[in-house]
Amino acid sequence: MSHSPATRPQARPMSPHLTIYRWPATMLMSILHRITGGALYFGTLLIVWWLIAAATSEQYFDFVNGIFGSWFGRLVLFGYTWALMHHLLGGVRHLVWDTGHGLEKDTSTQLAWATLAGSVVLTVLIWAGYFWLGA
Structure with missing residues (x-):
């Protein structure tokens, strides 16, 4: 079937590849917010493991505490x-946006x-305080 120039299908433009596209800061933070939400789920399971170990026995608590006290932990x-x-x-950023500000x-x-x-600064301050108090 032959198409006349007026009815010939137009070629659709290609989307830019992810390596070419420049991610806006808000998009990057949105993605990181979702990733950190997932990471918090698994990290909280580790905290629960530590609390269960504390309620189980001194030997088991020392084992789990030793893992958390290692360089990897x-x-x-x-x-x-x-x-x-x-x-x-x-x-907090989303809460500010919910008020109609900062958009x-x-x-x-x-x-x-x-x-x-802010997240980097707060993390460093928390851990500096931890080591300052004699970890």
């Missing part, structure tokens, strides 16, 4: 702390970067 807890702070600040493009971008910076 502390790295996981550091990541959990960051995820908690990032998710918390992301929730302008520049302001929302600044809030997105502030969420990331």
